[in-house]
Amino acid sequence: xxxxxxxxxxxxxxxxxxxxxxxxxxxxxxxxxxxxxxxxxxxxxxxxxxxxxxxxxxxxxxxxxxxxxxxxxxx
Amino acid sequence: xxxxxxxxxxxxxxxxxxxxxxxxxxxxxxxxxxxxxxxxxxxxxxxxxxxxxxxxxxxxxxxxxxxxxxxxxxxxxxxxxxxxxxxxxxxxxxxxxxxxxxxxxxxxxxxxxxxxxxxxxxxxxxxxxxxxxxxxxxxxxxxxxxxxxxxxxxxxxxxxxxxxxxxxxxxxxxxxxxxxxxxxxxxxxxxxxxxxxxxxxxxxxxxxxxxxxxxxxxxxxxxxxxxxxxxxxxxxxxxxxxxxxxxxxxxxxxxxxxxxxxxxxxxxxxxxxxxxxxxxxxxxxxxxxxxxxxxxxxxxxxxxxxxxxxxxxxxxxxxxxxxxxxxxxxxxxxxxxxxxxxxxxxxxxxxxxxxxxxxxxxxxxxxxxxxxxxxxxxxxxxxxxxxxxxxxxxxxxxxxxxxxxxxxxxxxxxxxxxxxxxxxxxxxxxxxxxxxxxxxxxxxxxxxxxxxx
Numbered sequence: 001x002x003x004x005x006x007x008x009x010x011x012x013x014x015x016x017x018x019x020x021x022x023x024x025x026x027x028x029x030x031x032x033x034x035x036x037x038x039x040x041x042x043x044x045x046x047x048x049x050x051x052x053x054x055x056x057x058x059x060x061x062x063x064x065x066x067x068x069x070x071x072x073x074x075x
Numbered sequence: 076x077x078x079x080x081x082x083x084x085x086x087x088x089x090x091x092x093x094x095x096x097x098x099x100x101x102x103x104x105x106x107x108x109x110x111x112x113x114x115x116x117x118x119x120x121x122x123x124x125x126x127x128x129x130x131x132x133x134x135x136x137x138x139x140x141x142x143x144x145x146x147x148x149x150x151x152x153x154x155x156x157x158x159x160x161x162x163x164x165x166x167x168x169x170x171x172x173x174x175x176x177x178x179x180x181x182x183x184x185x186x187x188x189x190x191x192x193x194x195x196x197x198x199x200x201x202x203x204x205x206x207x208x209x210x211x212x213x214x215x216x217x218x219x220x221x222x223x224x225x226x227x228x229x230x231x232x233x234x235x236x237x238x239x240x241x242x243x244x245x246x247x248x249x250x251x252x253x254x255x256x257x258x259x260x261x262x263x264x265x266x267x268x269x270x271x272x273x274x275x276x277x278x279x280x281x282x283x284x285x286x287x288x289x290x291x292x293x294x295x296x297x298x299x300x301x302x303x304x305x306x307x308x309x310x311x312x313x314x315x316x317x318x319x320x321x322x323x324x325x326x327x328x329x330x331x332x333x334x335x336x337x338x339x340x341x342x343x344x345x346x347x348x349x350x351x352x353x354x355x356x357x358x359x360x361x362x363x364x365x366x367x368x369x370x371x372x373x374x375x376x377x378x379x380x381x382x383x384x385x386x387x388x389x390x391x392x393x394x395x396x397x398x399x400x401x402x403x404x405x406x407x408x409x410x411x412x413x414x415x416x417x418x419x420x421x422x423x424x425x426x427x428x429x430x431x432x433x434x435x436x437x438x439x440x441x442x443x444x445x446x447x448x449x450x451x452x453x454x455x456x457x458x459x460x461x462x463x464x465x466x467x468x469x470x471x472x473x474x475x476x477x478x479x480x481x482x483x484x485x486x487x488x489x490x491x492x493x494x495x496x497x498x499x500x501x502x503x504x505x506x507x508x509x510x511x512x513x514x515x516x517x518x519x520x521x522x523x524x525x526x527x528x
Contacts, residue, residue, distance in 0.1 A: 021519060023519055064318060
């Protein structure tokens with residue numbers, strides 16, 4: 001079961017990429033304004049994400065489809 | 076008359092009287108007991124030598140002084156292997172009861188059976204690896220040098236030969252289970268077929284088949300043994316969740332200032348999806364009402380009004396011919412639509428990003444993620460003809476695009492072909508077109524899946 005969290009872009013330096021499913025800082029999905037970043041993991045919540053709101057897959061897809069995360073076609 | 080064991084010549088029963096004495100043919104003559112024995116038979120001293128008994132078969136009683144008739148020595152032969160020219164020890168090798176001890180004496184270990192774990196001489200050291208992942212795979216290490224690597228799996232196992240195993244590294248693979256062992260070269264390594272010019276015979280032929288990895292120089296090998304070509308099958312695809320995962324192929328030179336190309340593949344959406352594939356200046360994605368296609372930053376909707384259901388596999392072929400994009404679905408030679416898009420060539424001078432499961436925006440950042448499964452993406456530098464479409468689709472099966480088949484004649488124009496799991500390992504999606512190939516990388520949790528068209 002995958003669990004999703006959203007962190008501030010300023011917190012990327014604290015992310016241990018061995019503990020999340022994202023490959024590296026270079027492949028992260030940012031919000032449209034670049035202020036937030038999506039992370040996901042399986043199993044126990046990593047220590048550096050403690051306290052963050054957790055989302056299920058369906059919940060995060062709903063969030064990601066909104067204008068904060070998805071713009072109309074970008075040229 | 077029943078058999079009687081003869082311990083001395085005096086025990087021999089005579090029939091027919093003393094003047095025409097005959098030995099009862101059913102009597103058994105123990106050789107050890109009669110060797111150089113002197114005894115009394117009906118008052119006559121008789122001498123019997125072993126050489127008399129061994130010299131002829133059957134032995135004539137006439138050879139034994141005082142005995143006139145033939146003695147059946149069938150039982151005698153059972154008692155002495157020397158009668159057949161086999162040593163006593165040799166006889167133990169062929170005797171079930173003694174074979175184990177005899178083989179031990181010779182250092183042969185226990186007798187081999189096809190399914191036994193000691194199928195191989197104990198002098199050969201064996202080792203094994205834990206195959207893991209989807210598909211099952213492991214990477215050789217120098218620990219396997221000079222050893223037999225046993226592989227006991229139900230499904231095929233892909234073995235990668237990495238660089239740096241050292242000069243002279245060699246090993247053998249033995250397929251103990253139903254899963255075949257597929258030996259493939261890692262980056263910087265050449266694994267060729269033993270017979271030049273043949274398709275790589277890099278797969279064990281079946282259960283208990285053995286395959287040898289033979290070094291020709293450092294990081295160069297040939298495989299030889301009970302081998303076959305990797306059977307063409309489609310067992311895997313790539314699954315993406317539509318959150319932030321995709322397959323990254325970097326940039327594709329075939330999209331640099333070209334006027335013709337074709338892209339084909341299979342897809343299955345889980346939810347209303349976005350980019351099946353894309354870069355910065357092009358993308359292609361199915362919607363619930365047709366396909367949206369963009370090239371050189373101009374977009375066209377092709378096949379508008381066509382409904383594509385989630386959770387079903389579809390095969391697509393997109394052709395681009397000097398400004399006209401055409402889309403074929405599920406092998407139908409009549410396209411779902413065509414549209415003029417931009418002008419005659421792509422406008423990139425260095426190719427464009429190519430992502431499967433996302434597109435790329437300025438700077439290459441991923442965007443518009445795909446939720447579902449993708450398989451068998453191929454790119455040609457030519458326009459696939461309508462007559463080829465049906466044979467590529469092949470009645471809803473996956474075919475070997477590297478070989479022409481039926482009306483499909485464009486294999487020589489195939490520039491990239493990613494099988495999305497079949498023959499892949501780890502997080503690498505290998506380009507099956509080796510000349511100019513571009514490997515992809517599973518990114519942000521995209522994974523190989525056993526869901527297939």
